[in-house]
Amino acid sequence: MVKKILIVIVVFFFSLIILAPKERLFFLAEDKLAQNEIIISNEVVNSTLMGLNISNGELTLKGISVAKIETMDIFSILFYSSIDIENVILDEASRGMIPLSEFNLSLSHSVLSPKSLALVLEHGSNEVEAKIKFLDEGKVRIEVDDINGSSWLKPMMQKDENGWYYETAI
Amino acid sequence: MKQLFKSEGFQYAIYALGAVAVVKLLWFIVTLILLPSTTQELESQGDIKPLYYRLSLAKKDGEAIKPKPKPVTKKSATPISALVLLGIYKSSDTVVVTVQKGSKTTVLSKGEAISGFTLVDATRKEAFFEKNGKNYTLKFKKKKRSAAAKSMISTVKTPQKEEPKADIYEDDGIKVVKRDMIQDYMKKPKDIWKDIGISEIKNGKDITGFRVRFVRKDSGFEKLGIKRGDIILAINGERLDSYQDAFSAYKNIQTIENLTLTIKRKNQEMELDYEIK
Numbered sequence: 001m002v003k004k005i006l007i008v009i010v011v012f013f014f015s016l017i018i019l020a021p022k023e024r025l026f027f028l029a030e031d032k033l034a035q036n037e038i039i040i041s042n043e044v045v046n047s048t049l050m051g052l053n054i055s056n057g058e059l060t061l062k063g064i065s066v067a068k069i070e071t072m073d074i075f076s077i078l079f080y081s082s083i084d085i086e087n088v089i090l091d092e093a094s095r096g097m098i099p100l101s102e103f104n105l106s107l108s109h110s111v112l113s114p115k116s117l118a119l120v121l122e123h124g125s126n127e128v129e130a131k132i133k134f135l136d137e138g139k140v141r142i143e144v145d146d147i148n149g150s151s152w153l154k155p156m157m158q159k160d161e162n163g164w165y166y167e168t169a170i
Numbered sequence: 171m172k173q174l175f176k177s178e179g180f181q182y183a184i185y186a187l188g189a190v191a192v193v194k195l196l197w198f199i200v201t202l203i204l205l206p207s208t209t210q211e212l213e214s215q216g217d218i219k220p221l222y223y224r225l226s227l228a229k230k231d232g233e234a235i236k237p238k239p240k241p242v243t244k245k246s247a248t249p250i251s252a253l254v255l256l257g258i259y260k261s262s263d264t265v266v267v268t269v270q271k272g273s274k275t276t277v278l279s280k281g282e283a284i285s286g287f288t289l290v291d292a293t294r295k296e297a298f299f300e301k302n303g304k305n306y307t308l309k310f311k312k313k314k315r316s317a318a319a320k321s322m323i324s325t326v327k328t329p330q331k332e333e334p335k336a337d338i339y340e341d342d343g344i345k346v347v348k349r350d351m352i353q354d355y356m357k358k359p360k361d362i363w364k365d366i367g368i369s370e371i372k373n374g375k376d377i378t379g380f381r382v383r384f385v386r387k388d389s390g391f392e393k394l395g396i397k398r399g400d401i402i403l404a405i406n407g408e409r410l411d412s413y414q415d416a417f418s419a420y421k422n423i424q425t426i427e428n429l430t431l432t433i434k435r436k437n438q439e440m441e442l443d444y445e446i447k
Contacts, residue, residue: 003182004181007185007186008186008188008189011185012189015189015193015194016197019197021197021200021205024201024207027205027207027208027210028204028205028206030206030210034210039210040210041211045209058212062412062413062414063213063413063417064414093421096357096359097359097360
């Protein structure tokens, strides 16, 4: 009996991921982003076994073109999810704020730390590792481990005994 | 009789298939009820108008082009007083005069006509015309010099103006903004937000303008005449009803030669005009 239940649970779990209407779920995520005036346009969406592959998207914020995204891979097995974004090309006007022309971004989430996201930003030969923590009262705190390779971040960030951080309310 | 399938294995397969069927059904219901079927796309920018215009000569899309009726004008006889003598050139075999009618200047040789007046001859001080068998004399106006002549003289006599050092200066009553100042802001966009703070004004979901929250003292924006509390409604005639509009104005500002800010100050709409050099 236990074996039967176990089989049902395992099959149910994997079916849940594999049979998920991933494109439709992505459209739902887009809907939520659009409420905050963040829109991904002109993208090509392809479902994979465990996730989605999105290519050639154009990211706009409040109608302003911010960046072009070459590929974005979304992977999820519910207790672990990741988003790998490759070749993000910032719009020329946005480079005044972030002086990077092209970079890769990786975000991951694990149920072991449900209130945080791990972030890795690669630009040129530099790599910035950061943690995005969702604090109480709707606050978000981004903690950067080593900022030295990316000094352009310093004017945006603050420093305390634990290192560099950026905090904002959402 | 030999069993083809182990009944236990068959049962597991049935349970697994059942689980798959339940999941499929679940997702089907969720998709049907909760999930959107279309992607989000940025709204078409097809209705964007050119950044700056004062006169639109182009027909709007869909507007039927109707042939304009030709205006019927009554030709009235032009008196000789409508002509202004601007110059005379006379040699032994050539007579050329320059006359002005309204804003139009015409050069006439002997025998040529303007408004029916045919040039017959000229001396150093006057030109002689003939019309319908009558003779007319056109003399230089003694006191009133033409504006063109005045400006010609002043151009010759006035020494060249030095390039003003200020970012914004007045030239013949027009505020002139140095392009360098704009380029500096474009190079360091962070300085914009140090010098000015703006926030959108919404009417429901629609943006109706951008309110100036602060202007830093001695900044370029203060020199432009922008004040705290002003509401920026339009740039070069284009209403700012989205961030996209504001951003396209920002992107195009390097290439424009005239800048008109339509602002609302103390409930009064006004325009601030600048020339960019």
